[in-house]
Amino acid sequence: MAEQGAADLGNNNNNKPEASEGTIIKVTVKTPKDKEEIAIAEDASVTQFKEEISKRFKAKQDQLVLIFAGKILKDGDSLSQHGIKDGLTVHLVIKTAHNTSASSSTSNQGGNSTTSSPAANPITSLSHRLSPAGGFGDLASLAGLGMGSANFMELQQQMQRQLMSNPEMLSQIMENPLVQNMMSNPDLMRQMIMANPQMQQLMERNPEISHMLNNPELMRQTMELARNPAMMQEMMRNQDRALSNLESIPGGYNALRRMYTDIQEPMFSAAREQFGNNPFSALGGNSDSGAQPSRTENREPLPNPWGPPNSSNPSESGGGTTGSTSTSGATNPSVSNPLGVNPGSMFNSPGMQSLLQQISENPQLMQNMLSAPYMRSMMQSLAQNPELASQVMMNNPLFAGNPQLQEQFRSQLPIFLQQMQNPEALSVMANPRAMQALMQIQQGLQTLQTEAPGLMPSLMTSGIPGVPTGGAVPAENPASSPRNGTVRDHTHILKLPPYQTPEVRFQTQLDQLNAMGFINREANLQALIATGGDINAAIERLLGSQPS
Amino acid sequence: MAVQQHKFFRLLEELEEGQKGGGDGTVSWGLADDDDMMLTHWNGMIIGPAKTVYEGRIYSLKVDCGHRYPEYPPMVRFVNKINLTGVNSSTGAVDLKSVSALSRWKNSYNIKMVLQELRQHMMMKENSRLSQPPEGQVYSN
Numbered sequence: 001m002a003e004q005g006a007a008d009l010g011n012n013n014n015n016k017p018e019a020s021e022g023t024i025i026k027v028t029v030k031t032p033k034d035k036e037e038i039a040i041a042e043d044a045s046v047t048q049f050k051e052e053i054s055k056r057f058k059a060k061q062d063q064l065v066l067i068f069a070g071k072i073l074k075d076g077d078s079l080s081q082h083g084i085k086d087g088l089t090v091h092l093v094i095k096t097a098h099n100t101s102a103s104s105s106t107s108n109q110g111g112n113s114t115t116s117s118p119a120a121n122p123i124t125s126l127s128h129r130l131s132p133a134g135g136f137g138d139l140a141s142l143a144g145l146g147m148g149s150a151n152f153m154e155l156q157q158q159m160q161r162q163l164m165s166n167p168e169m170l171s172q173i174m175e176n177p178l179v180q181n182m183m184s185n186p187d188l189m190r191q192m193i194m195a196n197p198q199m200q201q202l203m204e205r206n207p208e209i210s211h212m213l214n215n216p217e218l219m220r221q222t223m224e225l226a227r228n229p230a231m232m233q234e235m236m237r238n239q240d241r242a243l244s245n246l247e248s249i250p251g252g253y254n255a256l257r258r259m260y261t262d263i264q265e266p267m268f269s270a271a272r273e274q275f276g277n278n279p280f281s282a283l284g285g286n287s288d289s290g291a292q293p294s295r296t297e298n299r300e301p302l303p304n305p306w307g308p309p310n311s312s313n314p315s316e317s318g319g320g321t322t323g324s325t326s327t328s329g330a331t332n333p334s335v336s337n338p339l340g341v342n343p344g345s346m347f348n349s350p351g352m353q354s355l356l357q358q359i360s361e362n363p364q365l366m367q368n369m370l371s372a373p374y375m376r377s378m379m380q381s382l383a384q385n386p387e388l389a390s391q392v393m394m395n396n397p398l399f400a401g402n403p404q405l406q407e408q409f410r411s412q413l414p415i416f417l418q419q420m421q422n423p424e425a426l427s428v429m430a431n432p433r434a435m436q437a438l439m440q441i442q443q444g445l446q447t448l449q450t451e452a453p454g455l456m457p458s459l460m461t462s463g464i465p466g467v468p469t470g471g472a473v474p475a476e477n478p479a480s481s482p483r484n485g486t487v488r489d490h491t492h493i494l495k496l497p498p499y500q501t502p503e504v505r506f507q508t509q510l511d512q513l514n515a516m517g518f519i520n521r522e523a524n525l526q527a528l529i530a531t532g533g534d535i536n537a538a539i540e541r542l543l544g545s546q547p548s
Numbered sequence: 549m550a551v552q553q554h555k556f557f558r559l560l561e562e563l564e565e566g567q568k569g570g571g572d573g574t575v576s577w578g579l580a581d582d583d584d585m586m587l588t589h590w591n592g593m594i595i596g597p598a599k600t601v602y603e604g605r606i607y608s609l610k611v612d613c614g615h616r617y618p619e620y621p622p623m624v625r626f627v628n629k630i631n632l633t634g635v636n637s638s639t640g641a642v643d644l645k646s647v648s649a650l651s652r653w654k655n656s657y658n659i660k661m662v663l664q665e666l667r668q669h670m671m672m673k674e675n676s677r678l679s680q681p682p683e684g685q686v687y688s689n
Contacts, residue, residue, distance in 0.1 A: 028569060071593070088567045089569025091595075
């Protein structure tokens with residue numbers, strides 16, 4: 001036995017017990033998350049056992065609570081006293097107040113001032129001195145703080161600075177019992193927020209915020225968020241994603257910006273003053289997240305916020321401006337769509353429509369819109385859901401009041417949508433000059449329509465749904481258009497969502513031309529298109545261009 | 549006599565399981581007194597579930613398996629003060645009927661289950677947010 005002891009003493013291996021008198025027994029130490037087998041002397045004391053455990057689980061000894069057979073093992077006891085023998089299991093709880101599951105291998109926060117940054121210390125001392133309910137009101141005890149700063153505001157600022165630079169410290173602070181106590185009390189939080197005069201102003205200006213604050217569910221969620229950095233990240237990611245979606249809608253950016261300046265900024269500065277961290281960044285963008293985010297990171301792909309199901313009631317949109325927060329549409333906000341944006345209603349809103357007009361005036365905007373990666377998937381979902389697309393299109397101002405047009409357009413939708421996905425078409429749209437040309441042609445067509453309505457009945461229907469519908473691409477089944485590249489562009493333009501391909505439309509004329517001896521089908525078609533189906537004019541064109 | 553033996557072995561099994569750390573580490577149980585030959589007096593321990601007001605606390609209980617156990621449920625009493633429906637606020641005695649899973653006792657139920665179900669009970673909406681007395685207080689009997 002003594003030899004064993006000597007050998008053991010010389011050995012730094014963690015597996016060997018320190019006090020090595022008596023036989024070694026192997027005891028399993030089990031936490032809800034983890035399990036380790038620890039070898040310890042049979043007659044060791046609980047303290048010694050805890051020393052071993054502290055090493056293995058990387059936790060402080062005084063945080064360890066050992067339970068065996070329903071009893072808490074006190075330091076002064078011995079293992080044998082409790083009947084702990086080889087092969088038995090002891091339960092371990094690592095007390096990091098509010099962290100019930102003993103996180104063995106994960107880093108142990110517990111608010112202990114293990115960091116060197118001075119700001120951490122006040123928190124720990126605070127936890128000993130202040131009662132949670134007192135919040136930060138009890139300045140007297142601050143006198144004992146290591147920082148030597150009697151001014152609490154200064155303290156806070158320093159803390160903030162530290163926090164900003166050291167994210168790990170943030171998580172430490174979060175773990176701290178005082179902070180957590182505070183945060184788990186929604187009433188307290190609300191009081192603190194409201195106490196800030198800036199916030200009060202903000203609340204007056206934006207009743208939504210006060211509504212948000214008064215919603216205990218939301219507060220609780222936010223606080224849980226703040227506590228759980230992984231969840232926090234997830235939320236932020238969702239939010240960023242949703243924001244970027246919004247940004248990609250023309251006008252959405254403006255709305256976003258408005259939202260930010262009205263709400264977020266003052267809120268941020270107010271919140272920053274008080275807390276120095278960003279649990280409220282989520283709050284700021286997240287008015288009324290009704291859904292319960294899960295605690296764990298959501299590894300499923302985010303649902304497509306532009307997905308079809310939301311469009312079921314665009315007429316109910318009532319949702320004033322685009323991108324507005326919880327007041328928009330009837331959609332329930334979900335985690336991935338925190339602003340409760342209902343894409344269907346967004347398109348229908350007057351704001352959107354005016355923006356569509358703006359787009360037509362500003363090709364650059366169009367380009368921006370298109371370049372947003374999300375546009376593509378939106379197109380796809382539009383393509384997949386003709387109903388949504390039709391609703392979107394129907395409410396376009398150009399269509400309003402022209403049911404015939406709508407009908408035609410509706411029937412053309414599938415083709416149209418496919419065309420939208422044609423990258424070439426998209427690149428045309430992205431080209432501002434092309435867009436301008438498109439505009440001009442459209443205007444020309446319109447003039448023509450008013451001047452000579454009988455002349456081009458078909459062109460009228462196809463020409464009008466132009467660019468402003470947010471993507472009225474030169475949509476044409478490429479097979480039917482002439483192969484010539486440059487000409488194709490023009491013909492594409494002219495054939496803006498056609499309800500019939502020119503070939504079909506001009507079938508009779510084509511036949512006639514063929515009968516007359518004009519055998520160049522392509523040239524015929526071009527001519528017919530250029531003249532809008534007027535055979536005589538087409539013949540003249542053909543004669544003019546053809547050498548014979 | 550055979551019935552008694554049966555009960556005894558049954559309790560013995562529970563004892564063994566308790567010592568081997570049965571369950572998922574959130575409850576623990578064992579004989580209160582090693583000399584207790586009748587295996588009637590037991591200690592139980594429940595670790596307060598996360599995301600409730602009980603989080604971070606360790607609750608000690610006394611479980612008395614009378615001579616009618618396991619046909620009849622044991623008497624369970626909290627040692628640490630707790631605010632939980634079904635628990636007598638002055639004595640800590642647990643009314644098992646208020647715990648839905650235990651309200652209809654079966655003889656296949658055991659101490660582990662009692663403790664686990666009590667823990668589940670803590671997680672129920674009506675309980676998970678009840679304000680709790682400060683840690684460390686015990687019932688005085």
